[in-house]
Amino acid sequence: MSKKRKKKTEKPQQKSSNVKRIKDQVRGVFAHHIGERFSYRQLIKELGLRDKKSKESLKDILFGMESKGQLAKAPDGRFISAYEPETIEGRVDHVNARFAYIISDQSEDDIWVKTDDLKFAIDKDIVKVQITKPGNDGFRPEGKVVELVSRAKEEFVGRIELSPKFAFVVPDSRNIHFDVFVYPEKIMKAKHNDKVMVKITRWHDAKNRSPMGEVTAVLGAAGENEAEIHSIMAEFGLPFKFPESIEDAAAKIPTEISAEDLKDRRDFRNITTFTVDPEDAKDFDDALSIEKLDNGDYEIGIHIADVSHYVTPKSALEKEAVQRATSVYLVDRTIPMLPEKLSNGLCSLRPNEDKLTFSASFVMDTEGKVKKKWFGRTIIHSNRRFTYEDAQIGIETGEGDYAAELQLLNSIAHKLRDKRFKNGAVNFETTEVKFQLDEKGKPLAVVPKVRKDAHKMIEEFMLLANREVATYIYKWGKGENGKYTFVYRTHDNPDPEKLENFSKFAAKFGHKMNVSGDISQSLNKLMDEITGKPEQNVLEQLAIRSMAKAKYTTEPKGHFGLAFDHYTHFTSPIRRYPDVMVHRLLWHYLQGGKSVEVEPEEKKCVHSSEREKNAADAERASIKYKQVEFMQSMLGEDFEGIVSGVTEWGIFVEIVETKCEGMVRLADLDDDFYEFDEKNYRIIGKRNKRIITLGDKLMVKVVKTDIDRRTIDLDLVQED
Incomplete structure (x- = not known):
């Protein structure tokens, strides 16, 4: 006797799940086809529905959405979306050929857009994007571009x-x-x-x-050095030279210091003064002076080139400086903010020459306590030009010119530094590299930059001047609104989520970090632990990425990284326009001027922050070019590396020996099919379950270099 086959019944939760799936698909169709009409049959075809129950569910969903006002019926009986779609303005980040992200202040998450839905917008263009699918469960929202607002470049x-x-x-x-x-x-x-x-x-x-x-x-x-560097300059919109009118304006500035120039200036020419700069420096924009007082204290002066004396408001030189906003330091050249007559001549604090300066002077004891402070215009006469190496010898041996002064200043700098870290400053000692180049610009070696006491001494006194100038204006300025408009350098607290992710990555190396307590103390402890270890550079870079970006603003917020309530940039006006702004504003207020209008100053702050980022990107591009060129001679060689980044198309690996970064493409991994786990920054083999994540040590082979794209292709070396 044959058994009757039991009719398979759909469980309630399965039916509910199926209805939800179809409803989400319907919403997706209308979101992607704003203003278009669809009949019931067209939707069946669009959604690929085959069984009777799904078609019946669709009918119920459509009438339900119509009754809730989510859909409307057109005169021809077809359905149309009743909602005005949400649009957001943002910038295109076209990460690969298949899709882009739209980055916007109006959205907490970046919006994912297929290339076909970009409306022919390209990287860095400003667009209006329509949200077609909200983000959830760790997935970004999706959208499509509906309007191209502006082209970034043509x-x-x-x-x-x-x-x-x-x-x-x-x-x-x-x-x-x-x-x-x-x-x-x-x-x-x-x-x-x-x-x-x-x-x-x-x-x-x-x-x-x-x-x-x-x-x-x-x-x-x-492939030739000049062509490649010029390409980088052109790519980032950097000027190749100064306009003739600007050079002419600089040439007309008198070189002699007149009696009028000395008016309202304090004379430091008889005080021991010297500069300390890199060996290859061409401009010296800061100097230190030191004088022992009768009571045993010391007056220490931080003297900065008085660029604002020569670059006056509304002048041609001023307009050019505003536009450039910063000097740019590529691997083989400097693109200066000011013409050579100013940057290397009039404003450079060269030894044995009288120079006009803007100074911050402090009466201090040997413990680094500031007892008195003074700010104003000055004239100095530098007695000696030290390189960092020269100064370091004086500090270490106590021999040579002004060795006693150098040792005393270094001792005070140590006290200032210790106090800064005790107050919560973060010790980011990132490893920087420089290239040894031949006469044609070809890289011969990659050399890490070593920071010793001489570097840190100068840095500490510059930080002191910057902090005290900002604090002075904030505390003692009494403008019309209770404060003077001023230019600050601010640095927000780190994002808690980014910090949490960073602590998880650090844990993979065995380093624990407490993100719920004193963040600065935890970061400093971690930075000390990793010093000299292979993972140092990767973790330092990741720590910096988890931090907020420093910027210029008229808002008197604090600086997290330095643990200062108020901070500004006062010490480098030859190469940074905001420092020129600070000098002008400080002098204006010292002379009894009223608070200036906020908006024009804030506008220049925003522009300067943007130009600073552009300069940093260009500098990185030039370094990357030299890294690729350097690795060209190492094709086929094996190196130890550390995973420094993970994306859906490949893993970035930093070669430990050369500090050069390349990519292992997922498509080239032939031992398995690897899937990208975006949330945990790792890839996972589908069959073998092998996990490769940030910070892993790998052996890699250099297989290809591309100068045009500035990329290094790597292969994993299979190990037993």
């Missing part, structure tokens, strides 16, 4: 590839995912594989079609 640097009837320019930037089509008559005199600047003349609105452009400058043969 000129790009790249390598030109010539054919008989046309040419293409392949942009250097890894965030630009298209080539630019150029007709032969628009290439100027470029040769195949030259680096060029190309300007977009027509943006195509069809998929898979390149924009059209014309070459505006030929930078030289790809």
Whole structure:
């Protein structure tokens, strides 16, 4: 006797889950097709529904959404979204060819957008994006671009590839995912594989079609130092030279110091004074003076080049300095904020010359306690120019010019430093590298920069001056609103979530960090523990990434990293425009001036912060270029590395020996299929369950270097 097959019944929770899934799909369809109408049958096809129950559920969902006002019926009977979609303005971060993120102050999370939904916006463009799917369960919100607000740039640097009837320019930037089509008559005199600047003349609105452009400058043969550095300068909008009018304006400034120039200046020319700078420094914008007083205390002066005396408001030099906002230090050159006559001449505190300065002077005891302070314009005469190496010898041996003064200043600097850390300053001693270059700019070696007492001594007195100037204006200024408008350098407290993630990564190396207690103390303890260990550089970089970014602002907030209630930049006006602003404002208030208007100062603060970031990005790009060039000679060699970053398309590995970073692409890992665990910054093998995460030690082989994209490709070396 045959048994009747029992009818399979759907469990209530399965039915509920199925209905929810279809409802989410319906919402997704209408979110992605704003303003479009769909009939019941069209939606069945769009959602790929096959069984009768799903189709019935769809019908109930549609009528339910209509009754709640979420959908409306058009005159032709089709459904249309009844909601006005949410739009957010933000900046495109086009991370790879398939998708981008939109970064916006209006959204806590970055918004994920497919490249096809970018409306032909590219990296750094400002767009309006429509949220099509809210974020949840650790997933970012999704959206699509509905309006291109503004283009970030229309000129790009790249390598030109010539054919008989046309040419293409392949942009250097890894965030630009298209080539630019150029007709032969628009290439100027470029040769195949030259680096060029190309300007977009027509943006195509069809998929898979390149924009059209014309070459505006030929930078030289790809791979050559001048061409590559000029490419970086062009990419970041850095000037190649000063306009002739600016050089002329600088040339007209008198070199002699007149009696009028000395008016209202305190004379420090008879006080022992010297500068301490890097060996290759061309401008010296700060000097120290020291004088023993009758009561046993010391008056220590921090003297800064008086740039504001020469660069006056509304002048051509002022406008150029505002625009540049900062000097930029690439691996083989400096792009100065001021013309050479000022930066290396009039404003450089060269030895055995009278120089106009702006000074912060402090009466201190040998324990570093400040008993009196004075700020104002001065004139100095430097007795000696020390390199850091020279000063270090004097500190260590007690021999040579002004060795006693150097040792005393170093002793006081140690007391100031100890007090700063006791008050909660964070000790970020990041490892920086520099290149030994030959006469053609080719890197011969990567050398870590070593910071000794001479460096830290100068740093400590500069920090003292910056802090005391900011505190003076904040505490004693009595403007119309209860405070003077001033320029501060602020640094917010770290984001708790980022700090928590960082502590988890540090734990992988066996380092514990308490994020619920004294954060500064925990960070300093960790920094001490990792000093000299292989993971030092990776953890230092990650710690810095978990911190907020320092910025210029008129808001008198504190500086977390330095543990100062108030801080500014007073000590480098030759290379930073905000320091010029600080000098002007300080002098204005010392002369009894009223509080200035906030908005113009804040606008210049924002601009200076942006230019500072751009300069840092350009400097990193030049370092990356030299790293790639340096590693070209090491193809096929094996190195020990540490995982410094994890993304969905690969893992970044920092080679311990050279401090150069490369990528192992997931597509090249042939022992398994690896999935990206974004939340935990790791990849996991689907079959073998192997986990590779931030901080892991790996053996890697250098397999490819790409100068154009400034990338190093690595392979994992399979170990027994």
